[in-house]
Amino acid sequence: MSKLPHIGTSIFTVMSQMATEYNAINLSQGFPNFPVDERLTSILARLTKENVHQYTPMAGYPPLLDKIARLTQQSYQRTVNPKTELLITAGATEGIFATLQALVNPNEEVIILDPSYDCYEAPILLSSAKPVRVALNDDFTPNWEAINNATNEKTKLIITNNPHNPTGKNWTESDFLQLEKLLETFPNLLVLSDEVYEYITFETPHISIHHRPKLWNRSISVSSFGKSFHITGWKIGYVIAPEYLMTEIKKVHQFLVFSVNSIAQVAISEYLDIVDIKSLGSFYQQKRDFFRSLLKETKLELLPCEGTYFQVASYANISNESDLEFTKRLVTELGVATIPISIFYANGKDTKCIRFCFAKDDATLTAAAERLKKL
Template sequence: MSKLPNVTASIFATMSKMATEYNAINLAQGFPNFDLDEKLVDIVAEVVKKDVHQYLPISGYQPLLTKIATLILDSYQRKVLPETEILVTAGATQALFTTIVALIKTDDEVLILDPSFDNYEAPTLLCNAKAIRVELNDDYSPNWQRIENAITTKTRMLIINSPHNPTGRIWKENDFQSLENLVEKYPNILLLSDEVYEFISFEQIHISVHSRKKLTHRSIIVSSFGKSFHITGWRMGYLVAPEYLTKEIKKVHQYLVFSVNSLAQAAISDYLKVVDVSKLGSFYQEKRDYFRKLLQNSRFELLPCNGTYFQLVSYAAISEEPDVDFCKRLIEEHGVAAIPLSSFYGDGKDQKLIRFCFAKDNATLEEAAKRLCRV
């Protein structure tokens, strides 16, 4: 008997497979297609010659842990202990999975704010716990009354995501003030903050849970080197949490992966000495602005994008089709792959919205936009 009877192939895999079959431009799955920073390429070439090819400690490569602590201090003015409060993971997905499996028990309830990344619910269900989907406001800001109404004596965790996939929205100061009030009122709730796009924000600054002293003592914050440094295939992420939580998460981590790719950890450790993460926002803002300009004369309506490398658009002026059907036809007839927003909702809510990834080189964006302007 299946433990996940309602789980099938992800919409990301489905659309990417169709994109390959129809030789379409893949703006569906969230991965960049441009070259790596030459500095990182050179570092890998040097690191591979060193003695970094055997198992590393469970927590991670010690120099990398120290560099992460420095990155957090420089970015958010938070001091964390490298040895006990940081865990290097095989991608952010593994960080999320391991955290939920370690901290959620049978019959617990986990609040997930829709639209949401599909990797939150499955580990919750594998714990024999209940995923409670709570819809965000129409502008994708959190509805605090709705969230509080969903809290019961069984609520153990609230999962948040900012900058937000798939909408590109970023939480504001008042959102965090409301979150702090909620957490203070319900002291048994843990906070899992998915911040994999933390360095990809534009006009509005990203506010991290790292910078909220009222929250850090019961928060697990997940980050992604893959997203930040355009190396999604390396599967490199990390999480930060107080020692009493990290200790429990490591118990699962050691039996899941034990330790993470040693070569990648050593390379990123050296790369953090020379890379400036503060420039990532402007880099992707140029991509966003260029893509939006290219779609000016299309029939798609572009929604606001404050962060991430995703652009939501409405096709309501083009078709009344369900969003999944529209995305399939977009691949088959126009050669561009996108993700339907309904796949991010527990109830499959369809608002005639689809998501494009603009983390592509300009030639790819130009050709994709040319095709989309013909729709």
């Protein structure tokens, strides 16, 4: 008997397979198609011949932990203890899974804000807990009335995602004040803050859980080197949490993967000495602006994009098809693969919106836009 009977092949896999089958331009799955920084690949090439191929300590390569602590201090003015409050994970997904498995007990509840990324629900169900899906407002801002109404004494965690995938929205100061108020009302409530796109923000500055001292002792943040450094296939991220929570998360991590790819950890540790991670926002803003300028010549209506490398567009004035039908037709007839937003909702809410990934080279974006002009 299946533990996850309703979960099948993910839409990301389906659309990427369709893109291959129909020789379509793949703007569906969130991975860059441009080269990795040569400074990083040069470090990696040199390290292949050095003694860095055995297990690292379970929590991570100590120099990398120290540099993440320094990066957190530089970025957010938050001091974290690299020995007790940091964990290197096999991608953000493993960090999220280990956190939920470690902290959520049977019959407890976890609030997920829809539309939401698809990796949150499964570890909750595997903990014999209850995912509680709460829809964001129509403009994809948090609906605090609905969130407050959904929270009770059984609620163990609320999962936040900022900047937000799939919509590219950023949380505001007001949102964090509401979150702090919620935690005051429910003293056992924790926050799992998915911040994998933290360095990919544009006009609106990113406000992090790390900026909120009131939340530090009740929050777990998840970050991604894969997203920040265009190395999604390396599957490497990290988690920051207070020691009393991190102790439990490490117990799951120890038996899930034990330790993360050693050479990747050493390479990133060296790379952090020379890279300007804060330049990432301007790099992707140029791509966003370029892609938006191309799409203005189509019939699609572009929604705001404040962060991430995803652009949401409405096709409501083009077709009455469901977003799943529309995206499949885009692949088969126009040769462009995208993601329907309805799959990010538990109830399949169809807003006639689709998501593009613009983390692609200019030639790919230009070619995709030329095809989309035929809509």
